Amino acid sequence: xxxxxxxxxxxxxxxxxxxxxxxxxxxxxxxxxxxxxxxxxxxxxxxxxxxxxxxxxxxxxxxxxxxxxxxxxxxxxxxxxxxxxxxxxxxxxxxxxxxxxxxxxxxxxxxxxxxxxxxxxxxxxxxxxxxxxxxxxxxxxxxxxxxxxxxxxxxxxxxxxxxxxxxxxxxxxxxxxxxxxxxxxxxxxxxxxxxxxxxxxxxxxxxxxxxxxxxxxxxxxxxxxxxxxxxxxxxxxxxxxxxxxxxxxxxxxxxxxxxxxxxxxxxxxxxxxxxxxxxxxxxxxxxxxxxxxxxxxxxxxxxxxxxxxxxxxxxxxxxxxxxxxxxxxxxxxxxxxxxxxxxxxxxxxxxxxxxxxxxxxxxxxxxxxxx
Amino acid sequence: xxxxxxxxxxxxxxxxxxxxxxxxxxxxxxxxxxxxxxxxxxxxxxxxxxxxxxxxxxxxxxxxxxxxxxxxxxxxxxxxxxxxxxxxxxxxxxxxxxxxxxxxxxxxxxxxxxxxxxxxxxxxxxxxxxxxxxxxxxxxxxxxxxxxxxxxxxxxxxxxxxxxxxxxxxxxxxxxxxxxxxxxxxxxxxxxxxxxxxxxxxxxxxxxxxxxxxxxxxxxxxxxxxxxxxxxxxxxxxxxxxxxxxxxxxxxxxxxxxxxxxxxxxxxxxxxxxxxxxxxxxxxxxxxxxxxxxxxxxxxxxxxxxxxxxxxxxxxxxxxxxxxxxxxxxxxxxxxxxxxxx
Numbered sequence: 181x182x183x184x185x186x187x188x189x190x191x192x193x194x195x196x197x198x199x200x201x202x203x204x205x206x207x208x209x210x211x212x213x214x215x216x217x218x219x220x221x222x223x224x225x226x227x228x229x230x231x232x233x234x235x236x237x238x239x240x241x242x243x244x245x246x247x248x249x250x251x252x253x254x255x256x257x258x259x260x261x262x263x264x265x266x267x268x269x270x271x272x273x274x275x276x277x278x279x280x281x282x283x284x285x286x287x288x289x290x291x292x293x294x295x296x297x298x299x300x301x302x303x304x305x306x307x308x309x310x311x312x313x314x315x316x317x318x319x320x321x322x323x324x325x326x327x328x329x330x331x332x333x334x335x336x337x338x339x340x341x342x343x344x345x346x347x348x349x350x351x352x353x354x355x356x357x358x359x360x361x362x363x364x365x366x367x368x369x370x371x372x373x374x375x376x377x378x379x380x381x382x383x384x385x386x387x388x389x390x391x392x393x394x395x396x397x398x399x400x401x402x403x404x405x406x407x408x409x410x411x412x413x414x415x416x417x418x419x420x421x422x423x424x425x426x427x428x429x430x431x432x433x434x435x436x437x438x439x440x441x442x443x444x445x446x447x448x449x450x451x452x453x454x455x456x457x458x459x460x461x462x463x464x465x466x467x468x469x470x471x472x473x474x475x476x477x478x479x480x481x482x483x484x485x486x487x488x489x490x491x492x493x494x495x496x497x498x499x500x501x502x503x504x505x506x507x508x509x510x511x512x513x514x515x516x517x518x519x520x521x522x523x524x525x526x527x528x529x530x531x532x533x534x535x536x537x538x539x540x541x542x543x544x545x546x547x548x549x550x551x
Numbered sequence: 552x553x554x555x556x557x558x559x560x561x562x563x564x565x566x567x568x569x570x571x572x573x574x575x576x577x578x579x580x581x582x583x584x585x586x587x588x589x590x591x592x593x594x595x596x597x598x599x600x601x602x603x604x605x606x607x608x609x610x611x612x613x614x615x616x617x618x619x620x621x622x623x624x625x626x627x628x629x630x631x632x633x634x635x636x637x638x639x640x641x642x643x644x645x646x647x648x649x650x651x652x653x654x655x656x657x658x659x660x661x662x663x664x665x666x667x668x669x670x671x672x673x674x675x676x677x678x679x680x681x682x683x684x685x686x687x688x689x690x691x692x693x694x695x696x697x698x699x700x701x702x703x704x705x706x707x708x709x710x711x712x713x714x715x716x717x718x719x720x721x722x723x724x725x726x727x728x729x730x731x732x733x734x735x736x737x738x739x740x741x742x743x744x745x746x747x748x749x750x751x752x753x754x755x756x757x758x759x760x761x762x763x764x765x766x767x768x769x770x771x772x773x774x775x776x777x778x779x780x781x782x783x784x785x786x787x788x789x790x791x792x793x794x795x796x797x798x799x800x801x802x803x804x805x806x807x808x809x810x811x812x813x814x815x816x817x818x819x820x821x822x823x824x825x826x827x828x829x830x831x832x833x834x835x836x837x838x839x840x841x842x843x844x845x846x847x848x849x850x851x852x853x854x855x856x857x858x859x860x861x862x863x864x865x866x867x868x869x870x871x872x873x874x875x876x877x878x879x880x881x882x883x884x885x886x887x888x889x890x891x892x893x
Contacts, residue, residue, distance in 0.1 A: 228845055228848050228849055228852075229631075229842070229844060229845040229848055255634070255635075255638070255848075256848075256852065257635065257638050257639075258638075280872070280873050280875075281870070281871045281872060281873050282871075283868075283869060283870045283871045284849070284870050284871070284872060287849065287852075287853075287868065287870050291852075311892050311893070312888065312889070312892040386891060387891065387892075
């Protein structure tokens, strides 16, 4: 099945991109990502002044990963070769760049454009290394950076947004107004992944960025908000590891997506399976193109005023042989669920219809009924 | 010793082809290039740089004109320039102008004579007619530090007024009211701009700027020491000192020590530049980062864009680099969070 998409005027073989990070740190890695199936690669952040990498800089705990990596260790001149190499091997390269003033940002943008980059992503949203509010929290500043770059290059410019602000839609609007061709969201969430309570020290030695499955709900909400605020396309990022997640992002308005953490942990080759599953789902559902799906779920988002308070309660579907599982019993703070032998029952007078039992039951033994 | 003809003969190609290989021209088949390289190795042939320069009209040399090579700040800038120049196969000549325009002009003449391929002018005192002369001779140049708004040329500049403002405002936020300033020589534009930033911050926060608390130093440790001694003996004694560069701030730290004053408890000190040493003195110096290494990198990049392309597009680029406060321990401002996110 043809998964190709057009994004910011670029023709991509599919909408699944590899995000800026360790997997796109040089030409060879970018080539590998494309060979594994990536629709495009977003280079590691390219800067004027590099900085040595700290060790260690990645740590996993639970469903998430913290990183305290900054940007590339290659200088600007060396990126000419790396981008050319990736392009020789068929990569569509989106150069992620970072600078500290609009004029400097525009300068790097022009350089990477000359190196052959197909588009630019402004890497202004990293939560560490650039001050507590970084470059991402002020819409006026974001506008100025974006505008200055857009004015100087002919290739499309995408702006990566940070979830570490209260109103992401405002940031997306600033980028759109400045002439961005797209926005991507989300960059990592500022985090401390944990404390070693024996040594009394944090796992990594500074604040960092959180990624992986744990941030997917944050990414989904961000993409939905942005898609409801702007007309330019959105590239969804955050906790994607399978086709299901890709479709979730798309149904909330994303045109393309980016992956990093799951590929870091499962190998970039795992992209192949994801793309295969994605095609199979589309075929199975008779979907001809992504445009049919894009934003489909946005219409189900309502204001509280629009959500009708319907008298639904939970009802147990008869027998539950899993005697050891007391998840529903514990989760019902209203005391509406009782068990007698193999039978579970919900008292409709006590049930307030919160929905938690439907959600926690591993065997799906509950239904919604009109009271 | 083998010459280019011998190499051509051994490789079985023309002299022109050998020349193209030496100059890295793309119009040579890889196999031929290999044969030429092998012949060069066998004959221990190395191209004559001088002869090559004449033929290409390139000396593969650029010059960096600095106010003072004694100030470690400029060593950081030179390093940035050299990083890029080396990767391009260029040498860098260092010239010390002492901020003396006559000396700077004589250097420029000398460098024109030596046919350097480009000039990087840090804190230049040159004037419009000097720049016109460079343009006439088609010599690429980049101005570093200053933004000459009326001049259409490549520039990498920062904002010294803003830098002075940031340093002083930080001291105001730390709740000092009597804040002194050790300026650089006021004959220098840079020093006057930092002073202006200091005055603006005081005015903005409705603090009286008593002129006796502004003492001029010489941008060296010694001058900072002397100026601080003068300030610390005033009555009332200033609670904080903003020195216009880190060397003078280090001199001021010394002066406080001789007076048995603790920094920052008895007197707070903030510098300017963020030289490497600033993070290693005791107490660690709060300062305004003057990102000269980065400015050196960018200036060299702009220069090579111009040298390599020679097109109008590579000219007239003005890149602003923002000064940034680096909070450490000498200011008495207890914001650990700000330090971490510096």
